[in-house]
Amino acid sequence: MEVNKIYQGHCIEVLQTFGDNSVDLVYFDPPFFTQKKHSLTNREGSKKYQFDDCWDSLDSYLNLIEECLIESYRVLKNTGSVFLHCDKTASHHIRVILDKVFGVNNFQSEIIWSYKRWSNSKKGLLNAHQNIYFYSKTKSFKFNQYYTDYAPSTNIDQILQERKKTTDGKSVYKKDKNGKVVLGKEKKGVPLSDVWEIPFLNPKAKERVGYPTQKPVLLLKQILKIATDKGDLVIDPFCGSGTSCVAAKILERDFIGIDSSQEAISLANQRLQDMLITDSALLKKGAKSYIEKTEEELHLLKSIGAIPVQRNAGIDGVLKSHFANKPVPVKIQTKSESLDDAIEKLERACKGKEYKLKIVLQTQSNTVSNRLFGLASDVKIIKSSHLLLVELQEQMMNKLIHK
Amino acid sequence: MEVNKIYQGHCIEVLQTFGDNSVDLVYFDPPFFTQKKHSLTNREGSKKYQFDDCWDSLDSYLNLIEECLIESYRVLKNTGSVFLHCDKTASHHIRVILDKVFGVNNFQSEIIWSYKRWSNSKKGLLNAHQNIYFYSKTKSFKFNQYYTDYAPSTNIDQILQERKKTTDGKSVYKKDKNGKVVLGKEKKGVPLSDVWEIPFLNPKAKERVGYPTQKPVLLLKQILKIATDKGDLVIDPFCGSGTSCVAAKILERDFIGIDSSQEAISLANQRLQDMLITDSALLKKGAKSYIEKTEEELHLLKSIGAIPVQRNAGIDGVLKSHFANKPVPVKIQTKSESLDDAIEKLERACKGKEYKLKIVLQTQSNTVSNRLFGLASDVKIIKSSHLLLVELQEQMMNKLIHK
């Protein structure tokens, strides 16, 4: 059989043409049993891709999955494994099948792909994850240990210090004769956990090709990295728009894609030529880079019932409840700002918008604003409780001194 | 049946004594199916023998779960729901049972409790989550929507603008005839998602009591908050060390715990008793009940640079920096308290201690204190920024009306 190609056909029939023990990884991303038709138009609006995820019954769906998994099991090498991607709808039934086909003891992990996404008005909790089941064919499966950064709260410096036991059995940090701490051997980081926070493919991302249920390349790369080496063979029996194939090509793994839809295959082939991958700014810079407020500012905002605003200079928050049917923007005076500066910045940020009330939270005990006199401004000043406290203490101090 | 009590016995037998449609929430945290560990412990030693007596087979384990779920279903009100906490070993089988007993359509969410954990040297991915299945008895289940912060990458100032559809179906921001953007209605925040990152143990509280599978109180509180109201009845048929009972008590829900082990029950009662002892101690000082600080109070305290103090009726926090070489106690006026009440409580709590400054944070716009006149009290009143805001808005409203 030829690798690095996408085959058209029913996945079981195509799989049957492959030999035993020849594949390193099966990435299995079947329809999720949503009983819905999924359709999406591509970016130019020229083509509409859709696939039917409607089934006669749960049993007929599960039968297909089972047969396909049996074939997958057969073609896998002894060091191989399967990653089965599904969502809450049928995950439990599918895992029962996986137990049956691969064996309970070859269950390795339930990977949770978690993401933030635009919300909706559902009663209940917002859906924000999908499940990936990781089963190996045997105990001697291939696994590349992968280390992530330490949690931000971890004191890395401390971890790097060497430790010793004192005579009374306590563990303390070792110090040399000059009293300096001894740095220990290199630590690799924390082993990758089974909860993966990877951004959902945003509607605006160029990586999107218009195929429904498209997965981010990043997710597939992570799977391929931990379960295969360069040159290994990856099979995706429901390849759809071919994300797994793209990831395999990037990481120099061989791949075989299978899909029943000719349209999907053309699309996947197109992607393999273009290799259009956008790297997520969010992931590159980190979610923290968007946060520009200090803890104190956040507490102050929340204590007055405001939602923090991170992406607008001049506005630090918006009150949850409107005033006169309009939102109320809030600006916190910074240490280096005069009250007038703060007011001006807020005014500027509100240009072109009809607010009925704007708030500046005064945090510094400087003189009263000059700007407000004689001006018909709807900016109002409110002193922070902390400022009131500081002013009170100053007053009391003065009294104590004068005694 | 008596509430706020822990019963000893087989969960099914105890459940059978309860009436139909009488319970608001069942928190179901069964023992893990330890069939696999059974053989492991045989090799390693006799330490874990306590677990291996339970189950002959997976089927007998699942039978127990099923019977117990059937009883749980019976006792639940139509607005009630069940939260079933389980471990990956048998979670899929248990969910099949849940589908059977509660109905596929009453599946609401698979909650992922994810946590950071110390790494081990296991081959494969680090286990860092557990699953909680949320099923309701009927469609009209009780659910308290709970809103969280927007993602830092969201431009909230922008999404407050109203939108409209153009003739060609695109969504654009609405503008009035003067070219100004039109501001839309109030936003509450983002609905809580089904992935909950909660630390294994609350780092601040000395929560651990030594029971093997103890769950953090925070996790249980979150469940109770979204699925019950004050005064509702919560049942935990496998209550173990009684975390759910503790959470229920904190949040003023009624609870019934059931466990077969007398040891577990003593432990759970001990935990509840500890809370009671604190209560009675507080009663002597004049407190009414165990009060938990709300998030608002915590933000208020932190915004003025105070450290929250738990479980002291007269003092809610202490300032980080001393005044005149003495600590400064802070009390927040509660909604139902008059300013004088608050002052009196603070004074009483401070009796016998030489503070140079005591602060009451006024949160309600009631009349000025009478008590302070003519009294040489060192209690000082500071208005919360939120109160200042509310007063300002009232003033402005009055002006608008009088025009």
Add this chain to the structure above:
DNA sequence: ACCGTCCCTGAATCATTGG
């Protein structure tokens, strides 16, 4: 009870502007 259609959301990218 069951379609199809429309409306509403907000995360995060892309596009444009401004310095």
Add this chain to the structure above:
DNA sequence: TCCAATGATTCAGGGACGG
């Protein structure tokens, strides 16, 4: 020309509504 700030845009997937 480059960078940061911010305005514009997309679309899954709920609910509501109408037939």
